[in-house]
Amino acid sequence: MIPSIPQPRGIRFAYGAYVALFFLYMAAPLAVVATFAFNDAQFPGLPWKGFTLDWFFGTERPKIGLIHDRRIVAGFFNSLIIASCVTALSLSVATTTAYLFERHSFRFKELAYMLMLAPLVIPGVILGISILVFSSTIANFASDTLGIEISALRPGMFLVVLGQFSFITTIVTLVLAARLRKFDPALEEAALNLGASPLTVFRTISLPWLRPALIGSGIVSFLISFENFNTTLMLNGSDAPLVITMFDRMKEGSTPVLNAVSLALMLGSGLLGLIGVLVQRDRGGN
Amino acid sequence: MTASRLTLWLLFAPFLAWVLLLVVIPHIDLLILSLREKVAPRVYETGFRNYADFITSSVYPWTLFRTVAFSLVTTAVTFVIGFPVAFYIAKVARGRRRAALFLLCLLPFWVSEIVRVFGWMMILRETGLLSGFLQWAHVTSGPVEFLYNDAAIMIGLVYTSMLFMIVPLISTIDGLDDALIEAGYDLGGNGVTVMTRIVIPYAMPGIMAGSIVVFMLSLGNYLTPTLLGGKNGQWFTAQIYNQFITRFNWELGSAFGFILLITSTLVVWLLLRLSGQSLSNTLGR
Numbered sequence: 001m002i003p004s005i006p007q008p009r010g011i012r013f014a015y016g017a018y019v020a021l022f023f024l025y026m027a028a029p030l031a032v033v034a035t036f037a038f039n040d041a042q043f044p045g046l047p048w049k050g051f052t053l054d055w056f057f058g059t060e061r062p063k064i065g066l067i068h069d070r071r072i073v074a075g076f077f078n079s080l081i082i083a084s085c086v087t088a089l090s091l092s093v094a095t096t097t098a099y100l101f102e103r104h105s106f107r108f109k110e111l112a113y114m115l116m117l118a119p120l121v122i123p124g125v126i127l128g129i130s131i132l133v134f135s136s137t138i139a140n141f142a143s144d145t146l147g148i149e150i151s152a153l154r155p156g157m158f159l160v161v162l163g164q165f166s167f168i169t170t171i172v173t174l175v176l177a178a179r180l181r182k183f184d185p186a187l188e189e190a191a192l193n194l195g196a197s198p199l200t201v202f203r204t205i206s207l208p209w210l211r212p213a214l215i216g217s218g219i220v221s222f223l224i225s226f227e228n229f230n231t232t233l234m235l236n237g238s239d240a241p242l243v244i245t246m247f248d249r250m251k252e253g254s255t256p257v258l259n260a261v262s263l264a265l266m267l268g269s270g271l272l273g274l275i276g277v278l279v280q281r282d283r284g285g286n
Numbered sequence: 287m288t289a290s291r292l293t294l295w296l297l298f299a300p301f302l303a304w305v306l307l308l309v310v311i312p313h314i315d316l317l318i319l320s321l322r323e324k325v326a327p328r329v330y331e332t333g334f335r336n337y338a339d340f341i342t343s344s345v346y347p348w349t350l351f352r353t354v355a356f357s358l359v360t361t362a363v364t365f366v367i368g369f370p371v372a373f374y375i376a377k378v379a380r381g382r383r384r385a386a387l388f389l390l391c392l393l394p395f396w397v398s399e400i401v402r403v404f405g406w407m408m409i410l411r412e413t414g415l416l417s418g419f420l421q422w423a424h425v426t427s428g429p430v431e432f433l434y435n436d437a438a439i440m441i442g443l444v445y446t447s448m449l450f451m452i453v454p455l456i457s458t459i460d461g462l463d464d465a466l467i468e469a470g471y472d473l474g475g476n477g478v479t480v481m482t483r484i485v486i487p488y489a490m491p492g493i494m495a496g497s498i499v500v501f502m503l504s505l506g507n508y509l510t511p512t513l514l515g516g517k518n519g520q521w522f523t524a525q526i527y528n529q530f531i532t533r534f535n536w537e538l539g540s541a542f543g544f545i546l547l548i549t550s551t552l553v554v555w556l557l558l559r560l561s562g563q564s565l566s567n568t569l570g571r
Contacts, residue, residue, distance in 0.1 A: 003378060005471055019374045019387075022367070026394050029405020029445070032415060036408065046418045093300045100297040115305045121498075122309075123506025123550060125523045126543045129530055130312035133319050133540060166308040198293075227398035229509045230523070234530065243400050250404060250513060262401040273396035277389065 030266060037259035069257055075245035082157060082241055083225040086164045090221050091214060093165075094172035101173075102180045119167035128234025131163050156237030163231040168224055172217040179213035212280050219276035223269055313547075320540035336541035346525060346542070353522040354549060356436070357504035360443040361497050364451045367444065368496075372455035373485070377464070388456070395449040403513050406442050407433060410514070434516035442510040447503055451496035458492030459485065494561050498554050505550050522546055 040052035101113060119127060132155065139153035152158040183206070191201045229243050236244050242261070249258055323335040340346050375387050394402060409415045410432035417430045432438060462485065470480040486493070511521035526546065529539030 003380075005468065015370070015374065015378070019371055022371050023387075023390055025445070026390070026448070029402055029409060030394055030397065032408050033401060033405040043413070046413060046415060093304055096297045097301045097304075100294075100301055104294050104297065106294060106298070112301070112305075115310065116301070118305075119309055121502060121550070121554065122313075123502060123523070123546060125506055125508055125526055126316075126547055127309075129526065129539065129543050130316040131308060132530070133536065134312035134315040137315055162308060166304070169304060223396055227400070229399055230506060233508060233527070243398055246398075246400050246404075247509070247513075250400070250407070258404065262397075262404060265401055266397045269396040269398070270393060273392065277392075 033259050033262045034266065036256055037263045039256055039259075042255055043253075064255075064257065071245050072242070072257070072261055075240055075242035078157060078239050079226050079241040079243070082160055082164070083222045085161045086168055086225040087218050087222045089161070089165050090169040090172050091218055094169050094176050094217070095210070095214070097169070097173045098176035098180050102177050103185070116170060116173060119170045122167070124167070124228070124230030125234060127166055128163050128231040131159060131166065132234055135159055135162075154237065155235055157239050157241075159235040159237075160232050160241065163235045164225045164228050167231070168221045171224070172221055175217040175220070176210060176213050179210055183209050216276045216280040219272050219279075223272060226269070227265075316540045316543055319537055320544050322537050324537065336538045337545070339538060340541060340545060349520050349525055350522045350545065350549060352520060353505060354553060356439065356443070357501050358553075360440060360447060360504045361451075361501045363440065364444050364447050364500050365493065365497065368448055368451040369455060372452045373459055375452075376456045376459035377462075377467075391449060391452055394445075399446055399509055402446060403442055403510055406438070406445065406514060410438050410441070433514060434518055436515070436518070438514040439511050439519060442514040443504050443507065446507070446510055447500040450499040450503060454492040454495040454499075455489060456492075458489045462488050490561060494558065497557060501553065501557070502550060505546070505553075 038051050039048055041047070041049040097116065101109070101116070106112075135153040139150050142148045142150050142153075187205055188201050191205050192198070196204070226241075227243060229247070232241060232244060233247075240248075242265075246258060246261060320336055321332050321334065322330045323333045325331050371391075375384060375391070379387050407414070411417070412429045412431040412433070414432070416432055417426075420426045420430060421428070466484055466488075467480055470484050475483070506523060508521065508523040508527060511519040512524055515521070522542070523546070526539050526542045529535045529542060533539075
């Protein structure tokens, strides 16, 4: 059990071995995917046919590397646009919502809080179809009665952004509200008493306090958006984000270019995630 | 209107727009659509036929039951595998080792679920690494297919959910005072009694928080059962997808969506009742 309780060596060793085995289980699929990105074969998997970088930089068929694969590059940029929009939107709305719940009291606050949490307990597929149904209702109404075709409300990037925003904002709000709870409102009041305008107070006092949480949750929302599948699947149109492109490839069978994309994603998201952890640790204070 | 009232409304407006336009109204619309029956082209009536179709079908209720049962088993397996690791990180490991282990837990989950599933496909499929290894070790003479069965789905779901079990467990177990464990031993308890009478009751909010999230994520998962289970996957979300995208029967698909929503709410409520916890002291923490 805990270090202060003496345990037989055998049990301590077995426990340590179990934990090691667990991390092996965690690492195995990722290590496999990464390794075979360098395999000089047509198919992702055994046998090993020698080392190559063609799945990253190759220009000729059949070995087209990821940077020359049009659909993958397009998917990557679509994902980038979607994730940036979702992050910006959810950070803004989550900040106001965190302030709303931490600093104000109003009627039906409990109910409002439950509604705010709801997207976390609704399966992603259902969030997706409900938004799809509602936007189609509006779009059909507009085209039937007003004769206007609103293409933004048909499956596509705009709906994907809305769908992801709808639940990522809840996560960001919870993070920001937790940070705000640890903040002494007397600091803001003191600044107001000393003659600062509310906007100045927010900019010079509240915002610096929130910054690590904003950066951290911004990175989290970017990553969640980039890798979201369930909600995106239901709302995605012809401008598919990267995960959907990869899913289609996987179903039809693909070359190891998929491994190369996966490895690039691992490195990218690993780096972003690490930055997020470091930012929150250095400035977080706890 | 006073300044503070104005501030309140300015803060309230974005929240209201978000929750009403993207959560509440779409779900009401979904409910309305699920109650719509097609009687002739472009002619509809209100009624429960879509729900009746679900109940009388030979396939759909079974798929739902299977999905719920599988998600519950996934939750239990994730807990059993993850608990010792969470305890190790929270109580046994110290200092940098502890931080490093925690980070190692997080790392796989910054990577997209599709990459993780792809990894398992490469390991489990007929031409994959496990089959290759078994042939190399002369355990089997020919290739073996480990993909497209229930065990493969389970492996994938447990893997994908692990973090959401371990993180709440670590944060609750971390709050347990070592002195309580020591006292348990001093009073004559052994490892088993200390675990079941002190650690697990203490960690219950974390256990429930992890279980609820893992259950919800498994129930609502589409990617893992579809890719690892193939045609044998039979996940309920795949039925919803089929009705919406393949068959274009949105009315029935909406009914399925609502049935899934009600089922998941019911199961989560039951889990909370059985463990004596509430939603706010598990998820709201």
